[in-house]
Every structure is written in structure tokens, then in C-alpha cells.
Amino acid sequence: MVEAARTAVRTASGGAGILRFLGRRLVQGVIVILIVTLIVFALLHLAMPQGPAQGILGMQATQEQIDAFNRANGFDRPLWQQYFTFLSQIAVGDLGDSFKLNRPVADAIGQRLPKTLVLALISMVVALIVAIPMGIYQAVRRGKTGDYVFTTMNFIIYSTPSFFLGLVLVIVFAQWLHLVPALAPQGDTVAQVLAKPAGLVLPVATAALGIIATISRYMRSATIDNLSEDYVRTARAKGTPMPVVIRRHVVRNSLTPVIAMLGYYLPVMFGGMIVVESLFNYPGMGLLFWTSAQTGDYPVLLGCVLVIAVATVVGSILADLVQALLNPRTRGELA
Amino acid sequence: QGDEASSGKDSVSYALPAGTGPNWILPISSPDTMATHNSAIKATMWPRLFEYNGTSGTMEWDQKASAAKAYEFSDDHLSVTITLADLDWSDGEPVSSRDVEFWYNLVRFNAEKTGGYSAGLIPDNITNFEIVDEKTFTLTFSQVYNEEFLLANQLSLVYPMPQHAWDKTSADGEIGDFDRDEASAVQVFDYLFSEAKDMKTYATNELWQTVSGPYVVKSWSDSGQVELTANTKYTGEDTPSIPNVTFLPFTSADAEMNVVRSGEVDYGYITSAQLTSESQFTDLGYRVEPWAGWSITYMPYNFANPEMGPIFDQLYIRQALQHAVDQETISDVIWHGAATPDYGPVPQTQDSAYLSSEQKDNPYPFDLDAAAKLLADHGWTAGSGGTLECTNPGTGADQCGEGIEAGKKLEIVVTTQNGSQETDNMMSEIQSSLGKIGVAMTIDSKPLDSVLTEAQSCKTEGSTTCSWQLVFFGTAGSWYFPAYPTGERVFAKDTKWNAGQYDNPEAEELITQMTASTDSEIAQKYSALLAQDLPVMWMPNPVYQVSVIKDGLDVGHQDPGASFFPQRWSWSE
Amino acid sequence: MSATDRTATPVQGTDDAETPMLRIRDLAVTFRTDDGPVEAVRGIDLDVRRGEVLALVGESGSGKSVTAMAVLSLLPATAKRTGSIELDSRELTSLTEAELNGVRGKEISMVFQEPMTALNPSMRIGDQIAEALLNHGVGTKQEAARRAVELLARVGIPEPERRAAGYAHEMSGGQRQRVVIAIALACEPKLIIADEPTTALDVTVQAEILDLIRELAHSSGTSFLLVTHNMGVVADIADRVAVMYRGEMVEHGTAMQVLREPNADYTKRLLDAVPRLPEGGETVPPAGEPDSTGPGGVALPVPVLSLRESSVTYRKAGKSFTALDQVSIDIAAGEILGLVGESGSGKSTLGKVALGLAPTSGGELRLFGEKLGRGGLRGRAERRLRGRVGAIFQDPGSSLDPRTTVGEAIAEPLVVHRAVRPMSGRDRAARVRELLEAVELPASYASRFPHELSGGQRQRIGLARAIALEPELIIADEPTSALDVSVQAAVLRVLRELQERMDFACLFISHDLAVVHEFSHRVAVMHEGRIVELGATDDVLLRPQHPYSQRLLASVPVPDPVAQRERRVARLAARSAA
């Protein structure tokens, strides 16, 4: 009874702190997003002062067509006007129409984003499942053979560019051994993708290996640091077996850098996905962003930037939130 | 995908170029949906009035694939009378003169919104459209045109469209003669465009089921995977042999090659680097066939560059530079054979009546000694560091030439498009050759868009910079021509893509005549002059793609115009 | 059962008929360091019998903690242990890790010396206690949680339920220490090794803990190996005493014997050094009169430290907790103000406020007449002002950066204020040597890292650092709590000498009322965030007015077993009367 009531009080009042934190961070997030879109706008203008018409319409387009295109899409107006038009459009949820894809931007992103998210999340989860135990194992066996073996492996993987890594995986597992297909599952929806899990093996492996190499290193380092803390000794003095000490005490305190990494990984994965998506013919956000940047499909490009900025903000908030919750000392920062 | 393709003989899968999926079905394109594969797919459903292609080996009229059967010019060359082939729409109605007029009216009243429209040319230059009977009509033009130009470059843009099915202003509107009135023609046009903007319905929308060509859409996915199936009501001569054709979109050439290697594509492509070991594909049951394009590749000199213009103005310098480009070896070694030398303004990979012997014989073969001599003879000597400097300024025959001061160094910057290893290597090679004759070349590589923008910078109003010297945007060929390779959009004095502002009255005259003169030799004269006068630095012309085709799949001759005719493909046992 | 019965039958130190429960023979521990081996313990013998409290005393750094840790094989990996340790005739040194885990916590449990870092910062207090129970399969999760709360209550933590759900950083030093004790008690082991379990506790709480220990020893037959330097505690509770000096056992015997008729020289020195609080009524002149303090402790115009109505409120889970409640104090130049009070009453908080380091929710702080904090001095001026103040934090371990050597740590204030007091690198090194010697440490320790020192040694580093700049004001939070009385005496002497020479002022926080009495001019007593009594040392400590002060003084143990027994009886009587 008392226990329950107390827990209720705790979560309720703690909830208020979290709400305040979220509120504040969301406001900041909106500012970040505005700044990011502004920077991207400015950069685009800097790189392509003439606008995207040439790229969109192709070499054969005449000057009249280009002028008409610029008029129709407002590229003849001052930059700040274009920016405010863009803002007022997204304010009402309108991302415009793609110049290249013959469809609305929201439609294109709406179709591609889930696909990328699925791939990214699966890779992330797989990576964490492998990397965290690996890092701990290495920390515990620090300086022993097992540690060296994994360290070397991680660094070979890490120092191999992902496009090459993916290629090697394809050659070995798809073309020599014929274990898994060389293509990611095709299909426009997540359900279609998930229906053929075999096809996800190589893309997920390519995306996950690099993350594993990174995260296991951080985990190893942080675990080593924490293993020398006094509280570990206290826990052992209680008769807690070492594996349990690690699981119950050390892991949580070692996750700080990993979580700081994770929040940042969410947006970065979009970049990393470009390689995976193009290699395995998996049209997702990464490629959408990349092709639109190359072809000057501004509405799509800006839409993607917006999505990535939102992902960054969310990732950053989540990381800070989880981190604060994990560490009672910083939990106070939430209020 | 593709699994069913390789198995049966009633279907075939074709890999589309990486990064683009087909996204337009209406025969009239919007300006941003002009990609080749869009029009190639459309043409299988709605044959053009005049289909010009190189499937026979030379660029010529392909009557079988055209909606026109015959044509006859009037004596004054101002009008042409065209007879339509015996094609029917899939709903049984015949393809009629009215259907051609329907296209004419829609484009005429909506020219600005139409892709490929060029002011003054078709349909602006048609002064009279006269329907003679159901299958015959006469077009009258505002001026005399070269016959080839008119048929190959103008009338080939016309598609007969099913007026009896499409001439309405809304989905449930009545069919009427709305196209004949400007206001309602705009409505019809907008209606058709809005329907064409919904890719999800391409396979289901009634509109697109009314076809006259050998195929009709069976499915069309968001990512651009398209399946065509034979049009059972097709009444023409170009009947398909393989009933089901699938077009596969790819995110990258690497992904495409992976699929090719796993044997899941019948007709795909590989990067030219793979030509170093063709056997990896022949072993898999493919044959490798480079697909040459109807194109030329070059680097414009910027004659308007305040610094370098005077240097580029000197023909001897252009000749020396051209002598230093080893096109044969570059094509063989760097492009692994997937490019062919190009010495002039007429596509040279294919033989054609337009090609002069002057161009064919390469007026400036690779010869570093000749190049060095040309420069030495005109007062250039090597300074410190080995770069040539003008030590004999003046306008005499053995002097540097007008506007070139003493001490001027032969240093050039090439702004080139990035992202291609072949191009990078080619530039390295040219840089290295030029270095050997004392010309210091700097490579500045940028994304294609930036290169194109930069190339226009001297011509854009209000632009303050004009600093580029040579630009290269030809990784996939610099310029693809319609069937009749006129230079009016590339080398004419004020045209947009005469980026370097080449200005030679003699050439200008020939260029004008190419569209207007009935002289059939005119193209050759033009070819010879520009091959010799070097308005640009001629460069090896890369193929359209290096195709890999499943053994047993006969695709005929690949069209240099980059179109494909799946109805001509067949499986042989 | 009354405690008096127990001490009525003192264990005969020489009677070996009964086999000891814990039997240590020829235990030696050597640390491998980068400077070569350090022999921390050199072949000692020790017995602990069933139900007895054995006090292990000795000089700081003599190897007490190392011995304690050696029993449960919890020494760092750089340590090498030889000799034999038997628990009920079972050899512990040859046990596997898994077997040891059965012993740890269950049969023998341990209270570590420094409670600040001994607790997992990210685990709830209650869970950490419950873990000890669950490790040994005692009860279900719910039961363990309930038991954890009980244990907290048992070690005298107020609001045990709230605390069980809280975290270590929210607790005062003494509270943490009690949590560690609660963990050790959890499984009701046969033997509890407690390494200075009461250093951070005020005497009232200390007395309660000692009562608890006594009760356990008596009723449940639990044995205790109690490492301590507080002779009062020894006198109060120990049946037998073992004395260590530089890694060796110099003396052992019953508490009576050792405390009243010590044999070894070191023991004698040790006992001589024990500060004693005069009995009520008797007056001892304080160590020199402060120049600016008038009679009755009224401060004259510009005090070096002046706090006005300072409050500190911690907010947690919506509830707020006032750790410091509208406290005002002044310290005049050259004056030493002793601050005593219950554990958790806000002494450290007050110390931090005086340093301008705590988040105050009101009030004003002036150092040397200059305002600090909001609206006060900033930047260089502020830093320069801080250079005139030395700070000693309560927990010696956590106030030293684990990655700087002892020498660097001591030199740091010199480096920080090199602009004011320029000093060559060589002079600085010399000064570090000098300071190390002043706190009774060899100069060679300069290159050691904090974790390579004993608790008392670390504390002395903190002290050396605080006096490096010869400050005009020292805020000292329990500066000698981890020191044995001999070293404490030496250190206090250094401080006093310095005080005579430099005439610095000091806020001296301590639980050791005798030391406070000896050292300070005025004394303040804190209770629940407030100063409940403030006055001249003798007035407060010998004639306390406030009930809490009275209780406090009644709880002070004296280092004489007989006298202490009497005091205890009196105290318990008073308590049961209340």
C-alpha cells in the first residue's frame, strides 16, 4: 500500500520534471530545425546560385523553359522570400512536390522513411546485442588473447570502408556460398520487406558491423573504468558473483558513452544508409536524400533535411533523457 | 523481382539506368520528365508519327514502329502530306488524322508546359493543319526546312493520341472537340497532366489502356518498376515476340551488377571497368555489347574568358592542344573500349551520311612533337618549371598572337564533372600529356550541376564571374542528338549551349543552312569545317551503356538514340 | 539484556582453549607498484573468537585496511597475499571465487573505510542492501526490499523508506556509512569486518551503532573485527585489542590490558596522544585567545567569514528538503569555530556554503568582507579571494582527482595562485616535500596516486593541500576523522603551529568533541539544518544548554574501559528515561 502510493508519488512528480524537460527541449529542437533548414537553404544557394532548373530540366532545356521553371517554383525571388515560403508551407504540413519523381515529397518520404527506419533499427538492435557483451567481455579479459582477437577484428572491420565491406559480404555470402540473396527485399512497404528476412541479412550486417566495432570499443573502455571503482568492491563483498556485478552494477554505469553515441547515431544512420541502400538496391531515405542532393530536387532535399533534423533532435532528446535517467546524479538536470 | 523473367520465354527483364525510375506515361511530357526511358516506354504504347532510330545500323526512319506510313513533300517544300499506317486503338477505333490534330492542338495551346518544346519550332512553325481524310493530312510550314530535319527532328516529336478517349476536361466529362478551342484545350491538357501525376493508377486508369502500340501497362510501382504486357488488339506490323516485359529500377550500378551476377536480369548493363574481364559475364551466360550513343563529347573552350580568351582564339593553340589528346589510347585503355574517338560535330561511332571524311580521318592525330612544334613556332618557350611562356608576343606568323602578352604562361584549368573514375583518369592522362609539351593543366572537379552552371556563367545576365577556361560534362556523352545531328543548339552563335561563345561566321552560315537548306551535302560540309576549326576540344565519346544480354535473347541492333524496342526482342532456342 | 552483563565477564586474552572463529597466521601483503614492491602487511597473526569484538588499532597506513580486505580476498590485483586465513578451520585463501562468494556477505561481511565511493551511484540504496540478501537466497524480492528498509531503520537512518528509494549522492557522509553497515548486517553473518565504521558519525549516532554492535555480538553471537582509531570506541566496545604499527602487530590483549597497561612503545605513544574532553565543569584554557573575539564570542567588525541567513534546499521527486535553514555565522580573523552536530544535520552543507560551492536558496556570504556569489565578486578577484581560503573536504578519497599524483594535488593551489605568489618549479617541489612531512608522510609519496594510499594518508593529502598557501581561513570538514590519534596529534600540532604563526581562522567541522574542544575558540552545534547552540568552547562543550548538545556530550566515549562503562550506563539510563 504505502510502497505503491510512494511509487505513484515518485513517478507522478518525476513525470512533471520530465515533461518540463521535454517541453524545453522541444522548443530548442524547433529552433535547431529552423537553423538547420536555414543553413541548408543558404548552402544550396551558395553552391547553386542559379537554382536547380538546369539539373532538373536537363541540358536540352531551353532558356525559356528554365525561366518558366524558375518562375513557377519561385527561384526568381529573393532568398529570404523563398525561405519564408518554405517555412509557411511546412507550417501547414505541405512539403511540396518533387521535381523529379512526379509525386509529392511527403508521399515519397512517407514511403521511404519507414523502410530506412526498419533497416536502421534492426541494424542498431543487432549491433547493440553483439557490441555490449563484446565490450564487456573484452574489458573483463583485458590484455588477454580474447581481448586482442576482438580488438583486432573490430579494427579491421572499422577500417574497411562500408562500401567495400558490403561488397565483400556480397561476394562471400551471396555469390560464393549462395546463403543469402545479394539484394535487399524489394517492395514498397515495410510489410513486404519484412516478409523476406533472408534478404535483410547482408544489408543489416553491413550496417551493423561498423556500429559494433564502434560501440564495443566504448563499452570496453567505460567498463574498464568502472571495474576499478570502489562500489564494485562493495558489491563483491556482498558475495555477488562477478558476472552479476558486471550485469547489475557496471553495465549501467558504463552505458553513458554508448547512449551518447546512440542518440547521435539515429541521424548519422541516414548518411550511412546511403551506401547500404545503394549497394543492396533498397530505395530508402538515404538514397532519396542523396539522389535529390545530386539532381537538385530541392523540395525532396529540403524534406529530407527536415526529417533528418527532426531525427537528430529526437535522438538528442532521447539520448539525454535516457542518460539522465540512467545516472541519478544528472537526473536533477532534468528539472 | 525478375525471378519469373529469367525462367520463361514469354517474359524478359530489362535493367533501367541507376537512380531513375520511369515516372511519366502521357505521350506529352512535362519539362522535367523527359528521360529517355520514359519516352522509350511510352513509344511502345503510343507510336510516334515518325520513329527515327538506328536499330538498322544507321540512323533512319523506322516505318514499322511509326504511326505514319508515307509522306510526300510539296514542290515548294513548304508542306508535307502524311498518310497514317493501318493502326487501330485498342478499343477498336482506327488511329486517325484527328488524333494527330489532337496532339497538335494540345501542344499548341500549352506549349510552355510541354517538355521538349522550343519556341519557333514545332508546333509554332506549322501554319496550317489540314485533314484530308481519316488517314491523310497535310501540314504547312512557315519556312522551307531541310527534309531530314523536319522528319527526324520535328515530326518525330508528334504522337497521335486517342482523341476519342482523351478529349475531355475531367474524369467523368463528355468527350468533345475541346482541344480545338484554346481555353478548353488548356483544361484538357491540365486534366491529362493531373491524371499522369498519379503513378499509382498507371496500370488501372482507363485513359492509359487506350493504346495503339504493341504493349500496354500491366503494373507500375512507386519505385518505378514497370511491367508491360502485349497489347492483344495491336493491328500494326511491329508485333511483339515476348509478351511480358519488366523494367527494373536500380539504386546504383553496383546493385544492378550484383543482380546481373546472380543472373536475375535478362538485359542489363555493367560499368565499363568490367570490360577488363568480360569473361565473368560471358561465363554467366551473358554476352557483352557496348551500346554506342548518337552523341558527341567535347570540352568547350571559353573564348570569352578575359584571361584565356585570346589564347584560345589562336587556332594553332587549339590545334596543339588537340594534338596532345590521345583519343585512341584513352578510349581503349581508360574506357576499356567503351568509348570511341570523336573528331568532330557529327556522331562518329556510327557511319552516317552526315559524316565528312575530314572528320573521320582525324585532322589532328595524337602527336606531341607536332603539338610542341606548333607552340614553339609561335613564340612559346619553356620557362622555369617547364611551363611554356610567350616570349615572342605580336601578331606575326611566328608570334604568339593578338592579345597575348610577353610572359603569359600556358596554364589552363579544366573544370570537370566528378564521380567517374574514367573521367578522372582521362583528365589525368590529358594533364600528363599536356605537361609533356609544357602546358600546365589544373583539374577542378565538381558535381555535374555545378559544372553546367559554371559553363553558363559567362552568358547569364548579371553574372560577374567568367573564370572557367575549359569545361567537361561528357562522362555520359556531352550532347545527344535527334536523328538529324544539327549543331544549331550547340555551336550556333547565340544558342545556350555554345557555352564558350564560339563565333565563326562561316560555321554560323553552315549551321543555319543545315536546318533550312535542301542541300543533302550540307551536313558533311559542316562536319568538315568544325572538325578542322576546333570550336571545342574533341574528346572520346563514351557509349550509352555497356549492355549485358542473356544468351538466347535477341535484341537486334541497340538504338544509338538510346531507345529500346522490346517488341523486337525475342528468345531463340 | 543489559550491556553491563557483557563487560562484566571480560574475555581472557591469553585463554586459547576456545578455537577462534577467524584465525589469521603469518599474513603478509605486498603491493606491486611502479616504484617497486610495498610491504603493507608483514606477517601478522590475529584471532577473532565467536561473539567477540576485536578492535584493530594502529597508526594510519599501518596496514589495517589491507588486513581487513585480505580476509575476503578483496585486495586489488596488484597485491600479493601470503599466509593463512581460516574461518572455522576452513582455509579461505585456497577457496575458489565461487566458494568465496558463498562466504562473502553470508558468513563474513565487510564495511569499507570510505563510504562515499563504496556505494553504486546509479542504484537505489534499498536495492543495494537487498542485493546482499538476494545473493544468498534469503527471501523473495519483496521480502528483501522490506528487510532493506528495516535495516536502514536499524542503523538509525531517519525516513528509511524514502532513503531506500534514493541514491547515494543524496546522503551525507554519515548516512552513507550507515548504509554500508546495513549492507554488512543484512545476512546476519558470523563475522563482520568493519573498517572504521563510525568515523563519519557524530557521537550520538556512533553510540547507537556501537549499541547495535554490542547487541549483535551478544545476542546473535556475531563476531566483529573492528578497525578503528577512536580509543573511546575501543574502550566502549572492544573485548580485545590488537595494535598494528608499520605492517606489524606490536601488541594484543584484552581491552583492559591494552588501554590501561600498554606494553609496546607505540601503544603508549598512541594512548598518550588521545585527546580527552574534560569532564563537565572542569575548564581547560583553549589554545590561545583569538585576537578579535570579545568575550562571549561576539565578533568584531570585519569577520573573515560571514554568513547571513543562508539556506540550502534540495529538491527531489517534487519534495523539497531543507538541508540548511537560515543559518548565520561569523568567524573573526584568527578564530577557530568548531562545528559539531548530528550526522546529516547539514555541517558539510554549511561548509560548502561557506566556500560558495553549494546552491543556496537565499542568504549572503562574505569572505574577508567581500561579497561572494550572486551580485558579488567575480572572475580574478573572486579567485584571488579563494586563494586566501583553504578547504578540506569530508571525503578524502573523492576530493582527490584519481589521475593526479599526490605531489601534483598538493602543488595545485601553488600553481593556481602562481600569479600572486610566484614560485619556481624547484621551490614548489620543495614546498610539497615540506607539506608532506608536515602531515607525517614521506616525501617519496609525492609520486603516488591517491588509490595507492590508505584512507588516513589520503586525508592528510587533503590537509596538506589546504594549507599549502598558508591561507587566512580554513574550512575543514572532518580533517582528522580517518587519522589515528598519534598522527592526528601530530597533524593538529602542525595546524596549531601554523595558526600561531599565520593566525588563520578556521571552520572546524568534527565529530570528535575532544579535538574540537582542544582546538577551537568557539563551538557551534548543528541539528536538523539549524545552529542550535553557539558559544565559547567551554560553555558549549562543558555546560551545554540545548538538549541535543547535552545528548551529544553524553555520548562521547572516553578511552578508558571502566570509565566508559559508567558513562554508557548513564547514557542508556537517560535515554530510557526520556
Next chain:
Amino acid sequence: MTTATAAQPATQPAARSPFRRGLRRFLQNKLALFGVVTIVLFLLFCFLGPILHPTDQVHTDLKSTMLPPGTPGHPLGTDDVGYDVLGRLMIGGQVSILIGLAAGILATVIGTLWGAIAGYVGGTVDAVMMRIVDAGIAIPATFLLLILSAIMRPSVPLMIVVIGLVSWLVPARLVRAESISLKSREYVLAIRAMGGTHGRAVVKHIVPNTVGTIVVNATFQVADAILLVAYVSFLGMGLQKPATDWGAMLTGGMTYTYAGAWWLIFPAGLCIVLTVCAFNSIGDGLRDFFDVKGRDR
């Protein structure tokens, strides 16, 4: 007390400086030694190698392209425009190692200080600083590079700056996270109490205590920089020919994966992997250098 100075266990060898002790820990780490030796060898290879094995890395030679290893004069063969691969590895290595190190150090220094300060100061400053990091992360590096390649002509210093500027964001986040939990440690308070500057607290006490994370990250930064140069050259912002780097060589060579031209892939790939591993090992040693406590556990 008379025995004050001798109040300790007898064995007290001469004390060594912490640096020497750290150095010894570093040298005890076999991997770290391997790393140092490898890097030294690579430096010799890249900077002295061209003297022993002079090759023309300026002019192409289309007559002898794709020669396999063992061809006289070309121990590692030639590439697709006829450059000697061994000689190219040397000049490519100069650039890769230089950029890797310089950009890695730049990113680490900026990121560490940024994160440490943000976490230490907290409040509004932290919010502003970290939102700048968020904004930086939100603009994908590939996009930035694409834009920059359109505006500027790449050179080694420019690449160092650009790569440094896109890569400091991660360490900033990481270090901030640790900085927050370190700033409330008492030893940091102690510095403040003695009148040390905030700068001192950050540089002397916060940063060294995040060194584990920093070192791990720094080694990744070096690897990242070397790989990013590869990626960058793939995007076209790479160094202009005839300059090259290992990453560009690897990307270029990959085109010939199926053509069996392994000498265009593996030597460059091996150089990258070895260098990255070597830097990592050194990082591991550095960790030991700073880790006064870890091995005592």
C-alpha cells in the same frame, strides 16, 4: 613526532615522475609498441621510400596499365593509368597519414573542449552549445561535402579543416555526457574552492578523467578521417590528380574487384587497416598511460 619521516614501510625506492610511470605502463602494452613501430615504419615508407624506389607519380603511362605485381620495375604492379602502385602507396600514405592525424587531432581537441565546457558550465550555455552540435549533426556530412566540392577546390589543408569540422561533433557529445557527471565530483569542487579557474577545472581534471572515452574516440577519428578522405574522393571532392591517398586508391581499385586486379585493392586496403590498427593500439597504450588505476583492479 620524531619518527615522522620514517613512519612508513621500509621499502621506498626512488620515486619516479608520473610521466615516467605512465610511459612504463605504455611500454608494457605490447600492442602499443606494435602500433608505434608500425607507424614509424609507415612514416619511413612514405617519406623515405620514394628515395629508394623513385617512380613517376606525375605522368600517366597508358602503355603499361594494370601490370600485375612482379613486373620488372613495378614490384606491386601498376594501376589503371600506369602509375607504379608501390610508389603511389608512398605518396598516398603521406596524404592519408597527414590528414588522418591532423583532422583526428583537430576534431578531438575541438570536440573534447567543446563537450567538456558545455557539460561543465551547464544551463543555457550547455543548451546553446549542444544545440549547435545537434544542428551540425543534422546536416549530413555527405551533403556538406557535396556542397563544398561545388564551391571550393580541395587541397590537403582544406580537407583537414573540413574533416576536422565535421567530426568534432561526436566527441563533443561523448565528452559532455561524462563531463556532466564529473563536474559534481568533489575533486572538481576542490579546484573551485582553491580559486582555480573554470578553465583549469576543465582542462586539468574533467578532460583527463574522460581520457578513456577520448582516446577511444580519437583513434576512431583518425580512422574516420582516413576513410572520409576515401569517401570524399569517391564523391569527387578528393584531391585532384595526380595527388592521391590510400582511400582514393582503394575506391579506385574496387572498380576492378571482379577483374582480379587485387593489387589495386589489397595493398591500399592493408595500409589503411594497418595504420588504423596501429593508431588504435597507440590509443590503447595512451589509455594505459593515463590509466593510473585500471590495472590494479
